[in-house]
Amino acid sequence: MDIRIDGVSHAYGATEVLRDITLDIGEGQIVCIVGPSGCGKSTLLRMIGGLERPEKGRILQLGAPPSGSLNPLTYVFQDFALLPWRTAAGNISLVLEDHRLSEAERQSIIRDVLARTRLADFADALPKQLSGGMKQRVAIARALAVKPAIMLMDEPLSALDAQTRELLIEDLVALWQRTPFTAVYVTHNLSEAVRLGHRIVVLSRRPGQIRDIVEVRSDLAARSVADPALEAHRLRLWHLMRDEAAAADAELIDG
């Protein structure tokens, strides 16, 4: 299943946040969306998943979601959005309980995704007992449990410290290596974008427009922190964004 964003524009009252965005998201690819803060990248992501309605333009699903997909468009949130009163396994169970699955099927899905995110030993832990990185792993496991066609990741690593972020990037790469998934990955962190993105979409400051699309061709697993080719991409992105970010930073926030 592909997603086509077709001429999407949006405004909150008098504030125009997105202007004429057209973009195709192909299967098996991670598309990163970067841009200065307030450029509407999270709004765009909410529209792709149907949590918000664009004023103009359309979001189209091309083709049918793969059979067995319980929730084709699935989010991973920045603040994890785990229910604090449920254990790790319980949080994953939550999103399966409304589907017609036998208890055994449900348990086997939960076991499988916990194993894939290396959380098997933490199934019965409450969120308050888990570190930030672990919580986000649970959230990723929950997303995997519904077999998404496309994962919509809204700054999933922004609430984590640099070391944990590095570990989670490695985890995401390993997950993608095993079963390539489609993802739209919104971030303001350019290093994350060049590590995880097959294509990197650069948005301008508000109103967000596509300034450029950078393709990073190297294999995800082969990318590393010190890779000079990645650094070149990162610098190029930074040059694209620098002035926009500075201008966005200097803007007054309308009350």
Next chain:
Amino acid sequence: MGDAAATRARLSQPDAVTGGSATEVPFRGAGFRAGRRRGTALMVFVLLIGLAEWGTRAGWISSLTLPRPSDVLATLAELYRSGLLFEHLLPSLGRLSVGSAIGVFMGVTIGLMIGLFSIARAGLVPLVAAIFPIPKIALLPLFVIWFGIDEASKYALIAFGTFTPMVVATYGAVDNVDRGLIRMGQSFNLRWTSIVRKIVLPGAMPGLFSGLRISLSIAIILLVAAEMLGAEYGIGAYILEAGSLYDLERLFAGVVILSLLGILINAAVGQIEQRILRWRS
């Protein structure tokens, strides 16, 4: 190895940097933290009661002003021995539990409706705001007409008194449920009933419990008012009778029972709360 030794040497000579005058940075982070002081509350009680006992014995508190604490204790003991304690306590507990159960249940139901449906919010919030400040005791004659002089009017008064704070606490608690969690539920296509049952209700629990504490305290206050009319037995009736006879020992004995009841209920709610809200950090 050489590096480590050099580092250690540098660290062990702080005076080299300050030129010899080293003073420790004063600590100023103390205070403003709630610490546990076991037994302090008990000390305060013992001190106050001891003072009253001393004053009434020595004569600088007249027996018309305050009964002697030991006499109150003796009255309590007598009440217990004669079996009258339970004859008064049981009807009161019955009224308290039935009345507040009705009030709390209806309050939570209406509060949930206000929290979940905008039409209920628009229609009921002003009504609740209008009802809340009415002194429920003032409506007692009306309740007697509506529900009769028997138990029903007493249940109604207590129910009505616990209802309004519970409504306000409940819809406040629903409003305070993390919107991010609800959006998460929607993004996973959870059914509306699932979102209410598995996200909104548990998320509102902490707020419900604080509402419950307030409501149950109000219920105890209203118990005395409810027993003003046509109650032969009951702690409230006992206190009122003692008051009209100016029997201070019995009056205070009744007050002590109500206080203990309040403490017990609060402790019980605290226990349940701790068990149910174990997930809170």
